[in-house]
Amino acid sequence: MRKNLWGLIPIGIALLVWELFIRLNPHALWPGPGRVFLTFIGLLKSGELGIALFKSSIRVFLGLFLGTSFGFLLGLLMGTRKSVELWLSPLLSILYPIPALGWLPLLILWLGIGEKLPIALIFLCSFFPVLYNTLRGIKEVPQELIWASRVLGASKLRTLLQVVLPLAFPNILTGLRLEAGMAWRTVLASEMIAIPSGIGAMMWKAESLMRVDVIIVALGVLGLACFLSERVFIWLENRCLKWKSSWKM
Amino acid sequence: MKKALLLFMLFPFYLWAQSLKISVEYNVHSLPAYVAFKKGLYEKNGLKVERIDSYITGVALVSAMTKGDVDVAYLCLAPAVLAFSNAGLKIKIVDQTHLYGFSVLVNPERIKNVEDLKKKDLRIAVLREGTMSDLLLNYALRKSLLHPQVLKNVRRMNPPLALMALKKGEVDLAFLPEHWGSLGEGWGFRVILSAPHIWPGMPGSVIVVKEELLKKEPSLYERLKGINQASIAFIKRNPQESEKLMLEALTESIPVEVFERGLFLPSQEVIRRAISRCEYREGLEVKKVEELIQFMNELGYLQKVPRPEELLLKGS
Amino acid sequence: MEVQLENVENSICKGISLKVKSGEILVIAGRTGAGKTTLLNIIAGLIPYKGRILFDGKVADHLPPEKRQIGYVFQNQLLFPHMKVWENVAFPLKVKGFKGEALKEKVKEALQMMGIGELWDRYPSTLSGGEAQRVALARAIIGMPKLLLLDEPFSKVDLGTAKRLRLHLKKIQREMGITTLFVTHNLQEAFEMGDRIALLEEGRIQQIGTPEELLFSPANCSVSSYFGNPNVFWCLGQKGLSIGVAQVDLGSFSLIVPWSGKRILKVAFFPWNVYLSPDPPPGPKVNRFKGRIEEIERVSSLTKVKVQIGKSLITVDMEESNLREMELREGKEVYVIIPLRWIRTFEVEDGV
Numbered sequence: 045m046r047k048n049l050w051g052l053i054p055i056g057i058a059l060l061v062w063e064l065f066i067r068l069n070p071h072a073l074w075p076g077p078g079r080v081f082l083t084f085i086g087l088l089k090s091g092e093l094g095i096a097l098f099k100s101s102i103r104v105f106l107g108l109f110l111g112t113s114f115g116f117l118l119g120l121l122m123g124t125r126k127s128v129e130l131w132l133s134p135l136l137s138i139l140y141p142i143p144a145l146g147w148l149p150l151l152i153l154w155l156g157i158g159e160k161l162p163i164a165l166i167f168l169c170s171f172f173p174v175l176y177n178t179l180r181g182i183k184e185v186p187q188e189l190i191w192a193s194r195v196l197g198a199s200k201l202r203t204l205l206q207v208v209l210p211l212a213f214p215n216i217l218t219g220l221r222l223e224a225g226m227a228w229r230t231v232l233a234s235e236m237i238a239i240p241s242g243i244g245a246m247m248w249k250a251e252s253l254m255r256v257d258v259i260i261v262a263l264g265v266l267g268l269a270c271f272l273s274e275r276v277f278i279w280l281e282n283r284c285l286k287w288k289s290s291w292k293m
Numbered sequence: 294m295k296k297a298l299l300l301f302m303l304f305p306f307y308l309w310a311q312s313l314k315i316s317v318e319y320n321v322h323s324l325p326a327y328v329a330f331k332k333g334l335y336e337k338n339g340l341k342v343e344r345i346d347s348y349i350t351g352v353a354l355v356s357a358m359t360k361g362d363v364d365v366a367y368l369c370l371a372p373a374v375l376a377f378s379n380a381g382l383k384i385k386i387v388d389q390t391h392l393y394g395f396s397v398l399v400n401p402e403r404i405k406n407v408e409d410l411k412k413k414d415l416r417i418a419v420l421r422e423g424t425m426s427d428l429l430l431n432y433a434l435r436k437s438l439l440h441p442q443v444l445k446n447v448r449r450m451n452p453p454l455a456l457m458a459l460k461k462g463e464v465d466l467a468f469l470p471e472h473w474g475s476l477g478e479g480w481g482f483r484v485i486l487s488a489p490h491i492w493p494g495m496p497g498s499v500i501v502v503k504e505e506l507l508k509k510e511p512s513l514y515e516r517l518k519g520i521n522q523a524s525i526a527f528i529k530r531n532p533q534e535s536e537k538l539m540l541e542a543l544t545e546s547i548p549v550e551v552f553e554r555g556l557f558l559p560s561q562e563v564i565r566r567a568i569s570r571c572e573y574r575e576g577l578e579v580k581k582v583e584e585l586i587q588f589m590n591e592l593g594y595l596q597k598v599p600r601p602e603e604l605l606l607k608g609s
Numbered sequence: 610m611e612v613q614l615e616n617v618e619n620s621i622c623k624g625i626s627l628k629v630k631s632g633e634i635l636v637i638a639g640r641t642g643a644g645k646t647t648l649l650n651i652i653a654g655l656i657p658y659k660g661r662i663l664f665d666g667k668v669a670d671h672l673p674p675e676k677r678q679i680g681y682v683f684q685n686q687l688l689f690p691h692m693k694v695w696e697n698v699a700f701p702l703k704v705k706g707f708k709g710e711a712l713k714e715k716v717k718e719a720l721q722m723m724g725i726g727e728l729w730d731r732y733p734s735t736l737s738g739g740e741a742q743r744v745a746l747a748r749a750i751i752g753m754p755k756l757l758l759l760d761e762p763f764s765k766v767d768l769g770t771a772k773r774l775r776l777h778l779k780k781i782q783r784e785m786g787i788t789t790l791f792v793t794h795n796l797q798e799a800f801e802m803g804d805r806i807a808l809l810e811e812g813r814i815q816q817i818g819t820p821e822e823l824l825f826s827p828a829n830c831s832v833s834s835y836f837g838n839p840n841v842f843w844c845l846g847q848k849g850l851s852i853g854v855a856q857v858d859l860g861s862f863s864l865i866v867p868w869s870g871k872r873i874l875k876v877a878f879f880p881w882n883v884y885l886s887p888d889p890p891p892g893p894k895v896n897r898f899k900g901r902i903e904e905i906e907r908v909s910s911l912t913k914v915k916v917q918i919g920k921s922l923i924t925v926d927m928e929e930s931n932l933r934e935m936e937l938r939e940g941k942e943v944y945v946i947i948p949l950r951w952i953r954t955f956e957v958e959d960g961v
Contacts, residue, residue, distance in 0.1 A: 072381025072596065073359060090593070156463060157448055191655045192687040194674040197704040197752060210691045240447050248449070252352050252421035253594050254359070254379040287691045287732045
């Protein structure tokens with residue numbers, strides 16, 4: 045706890061320096077932390093910030109959920125069926141390197157502007173990493189451990205559920221942790237370009253109105269959302285993977 | 294003392310020697326500026342103007358103003374207020390150049406009459422927040438010309454993209470500054486309403502000048518005002534020549550957002566219709582400025598709410 | 610359970626036929642790469658093969674690994690890293706449907722049998738080599754398998770722990786009467802553990818027999834050289850000295866040897882269990898002889914020293930550094946020490 049408090053001191057100093065600088069060089073396009081804080085309170089009170097954050101969060105959650113589910117299922121299929129892996133790998137290796145936002149123009153044409161668009165983008169952003177992490181996680185489970193399970197009486201299904209998947213889980217979680225932040229960045233971009241609601245749209249509108257204070261509030265909220273999303277997965281890792289710290293594959 | 298006097302006497306020449314950077318919006322609202330430029334009205338009044346830069350929207354123009362690239366701007370009143378209030382730009386409004394000049398362009402297959410505008414699933418294209426097109430949309434909502442739920446389906450984009458969105462069927466109607474609305478009529482769409490039908494007395498564009506320039510050369514104010522009057526008088530007396538001038542201007546100085554010349558260059562007929570939807574008139578009413586500021590504040594657009602007097606020169 | 614292999618083969622094992630009696634410990638010995646682990650994996654049904662495997666006379670080829678009722682301790686223990694010790698040991702029982710308190714009781718029992726009850730809640734990554742091996746053993750036998758496969762289970766632990774574990778394992782195996790196949794490349798371990806030894810080389814069985822049969826009657830040079838070309842002598846005469854010890858006449862010299870009371874036919878000791886000294890060694894003069902170095906042969910990392918004692922030639926394995934330190938060379942006189950505990954005798958009933 046003390047360590048965390050010590051860590052706040054540099055932040056406090058930075059805020060102080062910022063405020064001082066602004067007071068010495070006032071300009072409407074450079075709001076100080078005081079101004080930003082007041083704007084933050086105003087946006088909270090009016091509900092605008094809460095609604096924007098809620099809408100963005102739903103999109104992130106749905107997109108991540110769908111992308112993770114499908115990515116996991118397909119990764120599982122490819123990891124356990126060699127023929128499926130051989131058949132799908134070439135296609136997936138072409139699609140995987142395309143950045144999620146690269147799909148935006150195509151998706152706008154195919155899906156139109158609406159809720160489906162950001163969810164589809166986040167789906168793409170999380171689907172491939174989860175798929176590949178699941179596949180890699182499964183393949184990295186030593187064959188001998190699978191043999192050990194079979195010899196001890198476990199069927200193929202039980203071996204998959206009780207040995208392979210738990211051992212592949214660290215890889216899957218790592219992928220998710222990295223993608224959680226990416227999902228927020230993706231939703232921000234899609235809202236700025238195409239959707240009239242959410243944190244991204246709020247920032248874009250603020251840019252049009254030259255409200256730098258609103259932009260800074262949105263950036264802060266976004267940063268916090270990314271941070272918290274990653275922390276959720278770190279917490280999950282710590283809870284579920286106590287055994288992993290010293291075991292090496 | 295002698296030095297100061299010398300500088301004072303020489304400054305007009307200095308001003309003349311230094312080129313004035315004038316920027317406008319890429320639409321027919323800028324006609325008075327181009328008339329002044331092409332008819333040599335600036336030179337006649339001792340102002341050196343080498344060229345006029347155009348920006349796709351007023352908000353884009355304000356972004357350029359914040360960088361200090363613009364001395365005089367012909368832009369819509371709302372972006373001018375934003376520049377002053379939110380961007381902290383020290384500017385003064387010299388005069389008004391026109392009222393109205395905005396249209397509601399619709400896809401006639403989806404919207405056959407004004408009643409159809411009340412459908413709640415309509416998809417709307419409009420310029421970004423803080424533009425006059427945006428304010429017109431909000432005014433239409435306020436007057437219940439549109440269903441309140443359509444706000445969820447509003448897409449923000451500049452005029453060329455709005456026209457393309459209409460063409461692809463991604464939106465059903467668009468709030469556009471003229472000449473874009475008239476251009477869209479040539480694509481098979483229909484101007485169902487113009488600004489006077491929605492917002493009587495709707496302010497259009499104004500001329501703004503950097504306050505520091507006015508402080509250095511106070512006569513600039515009167516000169517620009519005079520030039521504006523002369524331009525507007527010319528437009529009223531010489532409509533056909535004005536159309537040609539406008540066409541020339543829109544062909545010469547094209548912003549990058551107009552990504553396909555072939556598609557978006559207007560004809561003289563389009564210019565004619567567009568000009569007819571503008572009412573070129575000088576003489577800004579303080580009351581109108583006040584109403585607009587209040588409206589923008591109600592929409593939550595302003596960081597601080599200025600008094601109209603702060604935007605106008607004392608005694609004007 | 611009796612296990613029979615008939616012409617079992619794959620890319621590594623070639624035409625293997627053997628029979629393991631019920632309750633027997635068969636050691637499968639051989640050099641690295643001989644195919645020992647592959648053979649175990651074939652019997653476990655983990656890799657494809659041709660030929661037939663029968664359990665108690667019934668064909669078992671069609672049975673998947675989980676149906677073969679086998680306990681397998683792998684070379685690397687292969688404890689499930691994400692499961693605690695008790696969960697690892699409980700695994701085979703859970704598969705069979707055991708749960709709740711009954712399950713935990715059985716696990717407790719198994720851990721206590723191995724002397725590792727205190728490891729209950731630990732993760733495998735926190736265990737020492739010896740502890741992990743015990744857990745692996747407990748896991749392998751808790752399900753009461755009919756066949757126990759052990760693949761060099763003590764190769765990763767220190768000598769002292771390995772010896773204790775071997776004793777423990779043998780005791781449990783005898784108590785439970787589980788047919789056991791034990792793979793090792795350690796000769797001493799092979800001799801200690803096995804009722805019989807099957808020597809594998811290049812995927813083929815060279816010889817199956819009791820340790821004494823392989824030592825004293827190797828089927829071919831391959832078998833003999835695997836055992837390091839032991840020093841084997843016919844016993845020309847014997848005299849019992851006390852219970853468990855006899856003196857045998859080997860012609861050129863006499864040896865004091867361990868004795869079970871029967872007639873000693875042959876005596877053998879491994880080259881690496883013989884010591885040389887340039888000076889008279891201290892201690893009692895039992896099994897100490899003076900000889901002359903006839904030949905020094907360097908073979909890979911070892912040096913083979915042939916010492917003439919009378920008319921007999923004894924082969925001694927030494928490290929080069931020791932040789933140099935003692936300044937031993939051909940023609941030099943040297944003292945030979947053959948410790949009693951390393952001497953093996955081939956005994957038969959009187960009248961044989």
